[in-house]
Amino acid sequence: MEFFKSAVASAISKGPPFPYTFGDRVDVDTSIWTLYNGTKREDGSNCSIFSFDITTNKSRLPMAKNAVRKLRTLRHPGVVKVLDTVETETYIYIATERLIPLTWHTKRKSMSTETLKWGLFGIAQTIKFINDEASSVHGALRVGSIYTSESGEWRIGGFEVLSSMKDDDAIIYNYGSLVPDAGRYTPPELAKSGWEAIKKNPLHAVDAYNFGTLIFEVFNGDFRGGDQAGQTKTIPPTMHSSYKRLVNANPKARVSVANFLDQGRRNGGFFETPLIKLTDSVDNLGMKTEEEREEFLNDLDQLSDDFPEDYFKMKILPELLKSVEFGGGGPKVFGVVMKISKKLTDEEFETKVTPAVIRLFTSPDRAIRVSLLGNLPIMIDRLPQKIVNDKIFPQMVTGFTDVAPIVREQTVKAVLTIIGKLSDRTINGELLKYLAKTSNDEQPGIRTNTTICLGKIAKNLGVGNRAKVLIAAFTRSLRDPFAHARNAALMALAATSDSFSEEDCANRILPSLCPCLIDTERLVRDQANKTLDLFLQRIRKHASTMADTVLPPPTSNDTSTNSTPRMGTPQPSEAASWTGWAISSFTNKVSTATGEIQNSGTATPSAPRSNSVPATETGRPKPITASASSLHRQAVASPPVTSAQTSTSSNANDYFPDDTANEDFDDAWANMEEDTFFDASSETAKPSSKPAPSAANPFEDDGEPDFAGWLAAQSGKKPGAKALPKGLSKSVSARPAVASRVASTGALSGAGAKKSSVVKPQTKPVVAKKIDTAPKDVGDDDGWGDGW
Incomplete structure (x- = not known):
């Protein structure tokens, strides 16, 4: 093989330039030509090269030159397409479209019956053209002279003896018998009388007989001789009658290929198949009416997967894309495009389909847009990321806001x-x-x-x-x-x-x-x-997995130095009740106060008593009667109790249990809203001087309860107010602070009260700071956040 390539290169260097590169050799059964795969040097496109060596085959040189001449002059879609030819004294080269011998398929029986019918239909059209329009005879029609193109279409070659019957010295008369394997395919009248007998019979007789043997060969894989002509083995039944008339022994009784074609095209004929109808009308798809286009697509949907894939890739797909873009094919046509594109390679999809998809995404047609979006799963894996991100998505986003x-x-x-x-x-x-x-x-x-x-x-x-x-x-x-x-x-x-x-x-x-x-x-x-x-x-x-607590451990048992009270940790015994922690907190605070509560003013401690004296007033200080002048002095020295303090202190008895303690319990919890409860401000009012203890805060920082203020408030309550707890109804403190609070509330009667009201200083009352119970602004959850 390497020797042959070097010889070919040497021959080309001595002759005219040939801008094609030879590739692998393709085996052909019987032919005067050697077939090679090739590529065009200019763009690397595929081609085939027929080579004829003059030095080793001089007797058949006229046949090779006739083939070159006829291929150049005879133009038809069913004829092998010639790209270039070169003739020298030693060789003849014909560069054509990329071809595959039909024998490769027929021997392997790789084509379905419908595909074989479709191929024969194309050959019949070409032979009809040669016989009728060109007034010529092919003379060598057989499987070996037919090839398939890259699109899967059947092409006729083998023009070695193709002759016009208008020429008196046509090459077929002298060289018809020199065609390789001519004996198997020669009609019986020519086998008896020679090729000169062509002139005595109808022009179409030779090609009609050879077309009949071709039908037998493509359905059976081989034709061994004239005794098989007319056998109907594996040939579709609808063809039997017309096929037998093609191979009739009497040349004058044979039907022409044109007549055979017409019989097949009749309503219900053997050439009335979806594939043939499709290929017959695909070229004019853009010019069809809506009804014709619908019929075309229905025929396309009837096609099964065993039809020629290459034809759909190379011929049907480009026409369908043009119809979608420019011919109003609509989403149904695009759906067929996607069905065909499944069988494309990635490279084929990128070159044939991707550019059209990008252009279609810019289309204002909503039906096309919906079809594109629905078919994205089929083609997304074949679309490059850059194409999707930079070209398709910017066009796709308009769909988010479409009406x-x-x-x-x-x-x-x-x-x-x-x-x-x-x-x-x-x-x-x-x-x-x-x-x-x-x-x-x-x-x-x-x-x-x-x-x-x-x-x-x-x-x-x-x-x-x-x-x-x-x-x-x-x-x-x-x-x-x-x-x-x-x-x-x-x-x-x-x-x-x-x-x-x-x-x-x-x-x-x-x-x-x-x-x-x-x-x-x-x-x-x-x-x-x-x-x-x-x-x-x-x-x-x-x-x-979390820790039990994050509070620091206590550093000292003496809590008197702590300015902020600390809630005690519930003990196991307290855990039995859900109120255990609150009780613990209260009792722990009282227990930290050491020593006795000292009375202020002139009160004196009680004298030691004998064991024989009954303990009737134990632990209770003896009431002291204050004079009017002392009350006056205390009133001037002590600030007045504000109305807020008075109203608050009036509820101080809530800290002590009584018979009506549970009456308002449910109402208090029912009125408490969760958000207000957790979001309210914890700040307290800041008085200008040391704040007076209220009922809500019965203990000051030193831990001493303000019972005197509570008693003073109770002595001035309106009729119908709650009674004092048992044991506290007559208890009055002797401290000056108590007298001051009593005088300021105006709870006492008599001259002392009147005098106190005259000398009462006009000081601005201390107003407690209002607590903001409005829920905090936690942001608008309905928004998507800054990320949106």
Whole structure:
């Protein structure tokens, strides 16, 4: 082989330039030509090269030159297409389109019956042209003189003895018998009388007989001689009658190939097949009416997968694409394009289909847009990432805001298909912006599909804003009036649970899930329980790994130096009651006060008593009567109690149990709102001087209870007020501070009270700071966040 290539190169160097490169040799049964695969040097395109060596085959040189001449002058779609020829003293080269011998297929029986009919139909049309229009006889029609092109179409070659019957010295008369294997295919009248007998019989007689033997050969794989002519083995029954008339022994009784073609084209004839009808009308697809185009597409849908793939790739596909782009073929034609493109290689798809798809995405036709989006899964793997991100997606985003709901819905669904071909910047920027719009779409189905889409593309979102975007989108969908949208949000939360931190699960997701537990739709309730259980299990697992407490251990047992009271830790005995911690806190604070409560003023401690004296007033100071002048001095020295303090102190008896303690319990909890409870300000009023203790805060910083203020408030209560607790109705402190508070409240009667009211200083009352009970602004959860 290498020797032959070097010899060919040497011969070419001595002759005219031949801009083609020889490739592998292709085996041919019997021919005067040697066939090679080749390539065109200019663009690398495929071709075939027929080579004739003059030095070793001089006797057949006229036949080779006749073939070159006829191939150059005879132009027909069914004839081998010639690209270039070169003739020298030593060789003849014919460069043609890339060809494959038909014998390769017939021997392997790799073609279906419908494909064989389609091929014979094309050959019959070409022979009809040669006989009728060109007034010529082929003379060597057989399987060995037929080839298939890259498009799968059958081409006629073997023009070595093709002659016009108008020429008196036609080459067929002298060289017809020199054609390789002529004995097997020669008609019986020529075998008896020689090739000169052609002149005595109809012009079509020779080619009609050879066309009949060709039919037998393509269906059976081989033709051994004239005794097989007329046998109908494996030939389709609809052809039997016409086939027998082709191989009739009487040349004058034979039907021409043109007549055979007409018989096959009749209604219900053997050439009335979907494939033949398709190829007959594909060239004029753009010029057809709507009804004709619909009929064409119906015929196309009837084709099975055993039809010639190459023909669809090379001939049907380009015509269909032109029809979609320029001929109004519509989405149905594009669907057929996608069906055919499945059989294309990646390189073929990139060169034939991708440019058309990019142009179609710019089309304003909504039907075409929907068809493109629906067929994206078929072609997305063959579209380069740069093409999708830079050319297709910018055109695709117009569908998110289209006025037609079907376009918006298909665009949202297509996101799942193209997400793998988009850059992170495109996903977290433009794509999320448009998905935020479709999540508020007026169509509930589009809102639901947007939620599903976000759940499925969660892993493609940026880590920085993934949780923020998903929580905002899904929690809002939980409030959607459409039940399936709420259900989709619950399922999406469950599917993307790994995207959220434990803090987000507890603080933001679980509160949003709770209303769905009592949803009006059982579908939503069931899914809410499943999703809630999933998050609860995760939070419980996380909580089991947390420390018992983060409070620092106490550094000293002496709490008198602590300015801020610390709540005691519940003890096991206290844990039995849910109020144990509160009681512990109260008792621990009282227990930290050491020593006795000292009376101020002129009070003197009680004298030691004998054991024989009954202890009737133990621990209770003896009442002291204050004079009017002392009350006056105390009133001037002490600031007045404000109205707020008075009203507050009037409720101080709530700290002490009585018979009516439970009357207002339920109402107090019923009026407490959760958000107000947790969000209210913890600041207290800041008086200009040391604050007077109130009933709400019965203890000052030194831990001493202000019983005197409480008693003074009770002495001036209106009729119908609650009675004092037992044992405190007549107890009055002897300290000057008590007298001061009593004088300021105006609770005493007599001259002392009148005098006190005259000398009462006009000081500005201390107003307690109001507590803001409005809920804090926690942000608008309905927004998608900065990431949107």
